[in-house]
Amino acid sequence: MERVYANRKFIVIGLFLVIGLAYVIRLFFIQIVADKYVLSANNNVLRYITQYPARGLVYDRYGKLLVYNEAAYDLMVIPKQVKNVDTAELCRLLEIEKKDFVERVEKARNYSPYRPSIFESQITRENYGYLEEKMFRFPGFFVQPRTLRKYTYPIAAHTFGYIGEAGPEVIEINPYYKSGDYIGISGVEKSYEEQLRGKKGMKIRVVDVLNRDKGSFQGGKYDTIAYTGTDLYSSLDADLQAYGEQLMAGKKGSIVAIEPSTGEILCIITSPSYDPNLLVGRIRRTNYTKLLEDSIMVPLFNRALMASYPPGSTFKVVDALVGQQVGVLTPETRYFCPGGFPLGNGKKVACHSHFSPLDLRQSIQHSCNTYYCRVFKSIIDKRPFTSTRAGYEIWRNLVMSLGFGHKFGIDIPGELNGNIPSSNYYDRYHGKNRWTSMAIISLGIGQGEIGITPLQMANLAALISNRGFYYTPHIIKAIGKKDNLNKEFLVKHVCGIDPQYFPIVVEAMHDVMEAGGTGFASRVDGIEICGKTGTAQNPHGKNHSIFISFAPKDNPRIAVAVVVENAGFGATYAAPIATLMIEKYINREVKRKDVEQSMISGNLLNKGKVIDQ
Amino acid sequence: MRERHSVFEHIDWWLVIIFLLLVVMGWLNIYAAVYDENHGSIVDMHVKYGKQMAWILAGLFLGLIVLLIDGKFFSQFAYLIYIFCILLLIAVIFTGKEISGSKSWFQFAGIALQPGEFAKMGTALALAKFLSKNETDIRKRKELFVAICLILFPSVLIFLEHDTGSAIVFFSFIFVLYRAGLSEKLVIGFVLVPLLAVLSLLINKFIILGFLFIIALFFFLYSKRKIRNIILISLVYLGSAGFVFSVDYAVNHILEPHQRVRVNVLIGKEIDLKGAGYNVNQSLIAIGSGGAWGKGFLKGTQTKYNFVPEQSTDFIFCTVGEEWGFAGSFVVVGLFIALLIRIILVAERQRSRFSRFYGYGVASIIFFHFMINIGMTLSLIPVIGIPLPFFSYGGSSLWAFTLLLFIFIRQDSYRYELL
Known part of the structure; x- marks a missing residue:
């Protein structure tokens, strides 16, 4: 007697087809129409690691080296990997308070628990020496080499000028600069910025969900190398x-x-x-403020x-x-x-x-x-x-x-x-x-x-x-x-x-x-x-x-x-x-x-x- | 009864071929999901694809045995198999092993078995047996009650094992009841009531009332304008309105706060990006980033680098979407729909009512799994952890679906043996 209901198979088959079609349409929209998922997927696995070139050097008219670079180190942190860190020791080495430590890790975590953020920037080579021996006690931290501008003689501060991190207003109009890059702000550093800065390189690495390095992306096909900045020969004596x-x-x-x-x-x-070495690295901000606020000497x-x-x-x-x-x-x-x-x-x-x-x-x-x-x-x-x-x-x-x-x-x-x-x-x-x-x-x-x-x-x-x-x-x-x-x-x-x-x-x-x-x-x-x-x-x-x-x-x-x-x-x-x-x-x-x-x-x-x- | 070798002459090869395609594709995607450059061997029993290969071979063996069993066996022993499954479900509540929150596993000799997976098959058999009796008329209240009890009993037991996903699957038997003659009004009500409940939590209640009013007006205009119809429409409208308000009241005032959160997460009102929301988001990214042709076999970054959790089991479709793109996803969805339609068509050609209803049961279960699993990876349906039939990693699920399908194939091949 259920033969009476044989036509109901059309309803059932129809329902299967409707669901199947709905899923195919959905797939079409997320796979072919939308492109944000490709970005998100790349965002998940690709890490773009900037290769910072050394800035060009500056010589005087007789060939004396006036401006050069010294290795400096940014201490990076990956919050998710921070475990059993000897906090007291790290704070002591960096001369920071325990609450600074907590704040900075929290700030980094808010940015991303899996990606590196700068914990402390531009640590000098001497300070890095102390730090390096103990790095194994700070899991989740690693150092990224950068360079610091150095001046052989404490002269011609205004002429050389100084460099600093590119601000948002620069980044907005000039696509070359990314957050954390340095740019010449005054003096020769500014007027010869394009020659001095060289060309940044980029390494693309693949990481897994725990941010573990899984090798270079497509065998390094898209990696670019960094070119050192051009040296300048000054007429200065x-x-x-x-x-x-x-x-x-x-x-x-x-x-x-x-x-x-x-x-x-x-x-x-x-x-x-003033001594140009005052406006370098981590001490720049405090010293700059001091110099700026000196309304008597200007x-x-x-x-x-x-x-x-x-x-x-x-x-x-x-x-x-x-x-x-x-x-x-x-x-x-x-x-x-x-x-x-x-x-x-x-x-x-x-x-x-x-x-x-x-x-x-x-x-x-x-x-x-x-x-x-x-x-x-x-x-x-x-x-x-x-x-x-x-x-x-x-x-x-x-x-x-x-x-x-x-x-x-x-x-x-x-x-x-x-x-x-x-x-x-x-x-x-x-x-x-x-x-x-x-x-x-x-x-x-x-x-x-x-x-x-x-x-x-x-x-x-x-x-x-x-x-x-x-x-x-x-x-x-x-x-x-x-x-x-x-x-x-x-x-x-x-x-x-x-x-x-x-x-x-x-x-x-x-x-x-x-x-x-x-x-x-x-x-x-x-x-x-x-x-x-x-x-x-x-x-x-x-x-x-x-x-x-x-x-x-x-x-x-x-x-x-x-x-x-x-x-x-x-x-x-x-x-x-x-x-x-x-x-x-x-x-x-x-x-x-x-x-x-x-x-x-x-x-x-x-x-x-x-x-x- | 004819000779044994005739069993293979009358097999529906369409079903077998689609089954084999799905199982092989499933295995390839499990392989891709857990693939690791440093781990070469395909038959390594310590990795999932090695084990799945063993499950597949064992499953094929089970299928072969089913094909060789006497055609009457399953209809005659339907209730016995059902009771056996029920007993296992009860036993597992007391002796089972708890795996990821649900106490639904038997473990012996290094193999974990989930009786819940097999209970679907048992229920499909028992329901078909019950409905195939000549005197059974599902339109009668008493017999509908019995049928619903047959369905709900294992479902409740599985629910008690905290395996909500599998428990929900039993609601799919509504298709079998529908085909057996259940009133359309009841079926529509069965679908509409939960829908209305969810909508009343998601959308402003007065907007819903407005829509309901338009629908009521529509019915009013297109029905005969008798007093009886007007009163009926008005009563249904008022009843719906009352239902909408009472659901809202119940959730917001009667439920405990943590229960309310669960309800909200389930209906997608609260997004939990660290928990279930994270999975769905990563799943969408995986599928969406596949593009038209996919990233290529073993090249899916989302799956290879473990961004999608549960990628070899519940979220296996992500691997399809990512590595094979829209083309591959279309093929898989198409194969499932083809399988389902083929089952229905084959079911309709049965002379035996038992075989036909069983066929509908098989289609219902596979369809529900298909709809919920893929709908979940596409973020169209809340996250309910049930496997994709023939695809997902796991012995119990693969064996249960293989048995479910092959019993149907056996019933079909047996159709000429009936008068």
Whole structure:
């Protein structure tokens, strides 16, 4: 009688088919449509182990190793494998508290119980030595080799810069960087990051559910090897740099020395500075904070590139060049100096006592303010320039052709423009076309709104020594190989002043040193130095002592600019320091021990107000 | 009665071939699941694939014996076999060995046997025997009661052994009762009531009431608008509404908190990624990462490196999905569906009611195992640990399914011997 129900087989078979079809559809969606499961499966078994290359080394101009790498170790932990660890011993070795240990393991466990996390980063080789002997007592921990940046000499911290872990903002825009990678954050480390970093490699390992290594993935077919970073050959003279830093000890300011024939920076000193080894590895964060918070010394501020000073009387050589170029000045031009330049409202730009009238050469030798106020006024007011503004623009363009008011594009980050004010600035300040040469007369003697960085001052000295051209100042002369010159710095920049106007200025700067000029006390026997002192009034306290110079007079090998903040006359600190640098560089030793000693021991840190940046 | 050799002439080779295919594929996947480069030998009795090979050979031997036994044997001894199975189930409660939480194993001579697996076969035989009696009419309440008792008795015993998965399988006999003439309304109710209970815990109760109202409205519009129908529809609707609320109340207010958690995990409301949820997640990853053609034999990383637990037993389908991809999974699902349909078709050609109902019993059990096991690996059904027939590692399960199927093949080959 159940034959009646024979048709029910269709219902049953239908149900089987429906379930079968449902499963096939489900399989189709998870196996063919969705791809997240492939990722998850790879995520389960594949471990991408980054092979970190060593960063490139940095040498000085004579081949001395300046920046190198030292082995360091990251202590890694796999929480699931942590069993019977001698916690007290580990804490003692790492100098951490027991609760730090618990916290860090917990943090790692939250990331993944089966995967390695950094427990303690950048353990130095010495500390690792102690740790290594006892590693067997810490199951679940292992070390991963990394490298630490080291500096042979505690010099040029700002120039080298430092490296640190790439932050999320970097990782987001640059796919090369992953969490935990290092990147150059400042200095040469930053500007040559791509050359220095090399190329990371990747090993792909297969692991099982307990994170046990099961060999390389597909026989290492997809593994890549790491390439060591490219070495850099710096133009820096390590000895000169160290000597300059020694001379600047206890002072605020800067020394920049350039080889005029190439634009290579021989030394670049900013003071106060710090030991570059302080910003390395685990100690970087605490030390960096300390340096950052030092608002009195401001040791992280790179004065050589970032401090803009009024150049004071050193700027007179610029007026002498521009005046000749414009045609308002000849070597025979003489101006009478009544002890100052009257401003017309009863005030005057004061000048010191000297014989009068002076010609062009003497005006530089004796640094006459009146002379250069007149030269400046005659440039601005020259006919047929139709207005003050037109005259000013002529002056400004020639000044800027000497490397002022703009960046050079030096290979150290952070360079400042300096300031050669535009006519628009004066229009805004005085009203459109309502200003005359008298309103801006202080520019003529390097005061007023004008702002020049020590690097720009040094470049001016180099340009004058070359009689009219310069190369972009740079710190890295060659990349990879010593003769593989950095091509972007081989371009000659010719300034707007005709070479014929230079010799008189060079002779005058020589007179400054030799013929009883303002730098006479700092002359060096046997070296024909040309220089110009400057004494910059500033709102931060006592005048800045400034000096630009180069030597020898013919075939110059070094151009130096020195700024010593709140040190008074250019002749008191800047000139002796500059000539000591020249002596050191050319003779390789300094005979004037008394000058050297008084410079080193001079402490001027309490002479100025806190610099406001 | 005819001569002995005729047994093989009337064998349904389709069933045998599908059976052999499934067993061989099962073995290959067990081999892949426990494969270790450092462990070469295929016949090593210390590894699972070695043992499974032995189970398969022994199973084939058992199947052969079944084919040689007299055709009347199983119908005549159906109740005896059933009673024997029941006795074993009772015995195992007292003397059994506890393996992973369930006390359902006999152990002797190094072999562990699970009487629960064989009880399905015993029940299928007894139920078929009972339903094949001429006077049995399942539509009568008394006889339905007896049939349900036959089914529930072993199920409850297995439940007491904490082997919930196997206990649930006995509900599959509803297909046999359905084929024997059980009222469709009762069958639908049998399916709908648990469904409604689960839904009432998962979905907002008022949404369910809304849906039920639409269904009621549908019935109202398409039935004759007699007062009786209106009252009936209204009563069923109100009853369902009351049921929905009472289930919710019972779970949230009467059950102890830990019981509530178990219910929630079972219906998938609470995901436990460290426990059962982990297995399902890794299972999905294994199958999903297989793609269209799979990673290749012995190349499944999920299975090879033990990310999927229970991969040679309950989660064996993961290995299929991962190493053979959609193509392989499709073949396996297809083979099971082909086997099930073939069993039904063969059952329908039986002159003996016993053979036919037994056939339905065989199909029901295999279908339930297939549906729950693969549904579980695909995360469509909560994790219930029961093996995939012919595939999963394990002697008891393989032997029990082999016996179950081969008794049916024997019954079928015997059909010409009946008048």
